[in-house]
Amino acid sequence: xxxxxxxxxxxxxxxxxxxxxxxxxxxxxxxxxxxxxxxxxxxxxxxxxxxxxxxxxxxxxxxxxxxxxxxxxxxxxxxxxxxxxxxxxxxxxxxxxxxxxxxxxxxxxxxxxxxxxxxxxxxxxxxxxxxxxxxxxxxxxxxxxxx
Amino acid sequence: xxxxxxxxxxxxxxxxxxxxxxxxxxxxxxxxxxxxxxxxxxxxxxxxxxxxxxxxxxxxxxxxxxxxxxxxxxxxxxxxxxxxxxxxxxxxxxxxxxxxxxxxxxxxxxxxxxxxxxxxxxxxxxxxxxxxxxxxxxxxxxxxxxxxxxxxxxxxxxxxxxxxxxxxxxxxxxxxxxxxxxxxxxxxxxxxxxxxxxxxxxxxxxxxxxxxxxxxxxxxxxxxxxxxxxxxxxxxxxxxxxxxxxxxxxxxxxxxxxxxxxxxxxxxxxxxxxxxxxxxxxxxxxxxxxxxxxxxxxxxxxxxxxxxxxxxxxxxxxxxxxxxxxxxxxxxxxxxxxxxxxxxxxxxxxxxxxxxxxxxxxxxxxxxxxxxxxxxxxxxxxxxxxxxxxxxxxxxxxxxxxxxxxx
Numbered sequence: 001x002x003x004x005x006x007x008x009x010x011x012x013x014x015x016x017x018x019x020x021x022x023x024x025x026x027x028x029x030x031x032x033x034x035x036x037x038x039x040x041x042x043x044x045x046x047x048x049x050x051x052x053x054x055x056x057x058x059x060x061x062x063x064x065x066x067x068x069x070x071x072x073x074x075x076x077x078x079x080x081x082x083x084x085x086x087x088x089x090x091x092x093x094x095x096x097x098x099x100x101x102x103x104x105x106x107x108x109x110x111x112x113x114x115x116x117x118x119x120x121x122x123x124x125x126x127x128x129x130x131x132x133x134x135x136x137x138x139x140x141x142x143x144x145x146x147x
Numbered sequence: 148x149x150x151x152x153x154x155x156x157x158x159x160x161x162x163x164x165x166x167x168x169x170x171x172x173x174x175x176x177x178x179x180x181x182x183x184x185x186x187x188x189x190x191x192x193x194x195x196x197x198x199x200x201x202x203x204x205x206x207x208x209x210x211x212x213x214x215x216x217x218x219x220x221x222x223x224x225x226x227x228x229x230x231x232x233x234x235x236x237x238x239x240x241x242x243x244x245x246x247x248x249x250x251x252x253x254x255x256x257x258x259x260x261x262x263x264x265x266x267x268x269x270x271x272x273x274x275x276x277x278x279x280x281x282x283x284x285x286x287x288x289x290x291x292x293x294x295x296x297x298x299x300x301x302x303x304x305x306x307x308x309x310x311x312x313x314x315x316x317x318x319x320x321x322x323x324x325x326x327x328x329x330x331x332x333x334x335x336x337x338x339x340x341x342x343x344x345x346x347x348x349x350x351x352x353x354x355x356x357x358x359x360x361x362x363x364x365x366x367x368x369x370x371x372x373x374x375x376x377x378x379x380x381x382x383x384x385x386x387x388x389x390x391x392x393x394x395x396x397x398x399x400x401x402x403x404x405x406x407x408x409x410x411x412x413x414x415x416x417x418x419x420x421x422x423x424x425x426x427x428x429x430x431x432x433x434x435x436x437x438x439x440x441x442x443x444x445x446x447x448x449x450x451x452x453x454x455x456x457x458x459x460x461x462x463x464x465x466x467x468x469x470x471x472x473x474x475x476x477x478x479x480x481x482x483x484x485x486x487x488x489x490x491x492x493x494x495x496x497x498x499x500x501x502x503x504x505x506x507x508x509x510x511x512x513x514x515x516x517x518x519x520x521x522x523x524x525x526x527x528x529x530x531x532x533x534x535x536x537x538x539x540x541x542x543x544x545x546x547x548x549x550x551x552x553x554x
Binding site for chain 2: 004006009011014040041055062065070073077081082094106
């Protein structure tokens, strides 16, 4: 445990520092909360809706793909440490492992799982008029049939 | 291996005292360097933008950060009504403590003799140093994520969702590029990594990892670290124009100050980590004078150069778009760093393997390129995108629906 003693001391110091500054601020700072102050910040507008509880599914995809890669990295580290003892055996094993992960990665990418580009509107076609100054202004202002 | 020589004998009071002194010095040095770094960044940026910058508090405005910090102590500490109070209070701790801890594994000099003890100029040298580094940078993601999620407000939530996806993506690239360093060193301890970079090729080129590994892992690591730190041009988490202040919008007073402190402390620690892993740490020629002072000076010069580099990048580059950011992380950095790692390994075993693998990687790269272009206009994507669009049209609060994509 000896090499970890300084880390533990540093952990203690860090916590002490954070807690101490909270206490210090608590003693020094004023405490006059009002409704307006403790409302969610929206640039001065009174918020009309609750914050959304749903995320685009892409973020979950990222998290899941990350787990795959993280596991690969976890296996890579012990391999990297004892690499010189393992020699070509270890290398070939790791190449096979990397290829397996790579195949699934290629599959994901070819399915567009990691594609974040601007939305391509296949499903709902908005009637976009030719973009001239007049047509754009008319579209924004009234939403009438554009010229 | 990786054992601090301090602890090889029996643990005496003097030894423990040295450890405590080392920790205290590192702690104070970190805080002071953060104060200086914030001042340095503001001053450099203002020079680059043709402004004067802070110039009131102290000579050349050097005490400006201190003044700001003291001011923040006296500000009201607000906890929003709709927040999850426990997580809201926990998040600053989770952000600031890893920031302190990362610096402990960085070797800042050689060895010195104090009162008959041999002490390394490094706070701690655990045998799992690199894993500790990765663990701490993962814990820091929790701080960011919880801060945004617990605020109970729109913009922080958006900022934190973006931040966690971004940090997680670049963590993979970062882990893979560090694995190359571990592979060539054969150890996870930072002191071993630094020691293995001593010496030179042909007496001219230093034997630093940036040269030994080829420049690729270094470049990938620097990019990944920049994204991991949420520094420009990867600061989408706090894109002011879209998200107010990002994940710490709802934080005020000292809680906000701690986030700010952690951000700059991480910048300093990570610059030091780059120097340790790829630029030989305290390695450098001795130009006369006491022997122990040059390693420290070289370390400070190299770290300072990287700090300047970060400020320069912030002043020079515009922010990336979110899809560009994700594409860079997943489709470029991760495959290249994985391939390069295996290539370095193959070259260590035999040159023939290296060339065979190189050809394999070229084929793999073209397969990947094809996959990317298929993925871009894949028909099976229509369904997802349609749903996406519908959400966007029906519910204007839906987040990240598109990048205002009518171009």
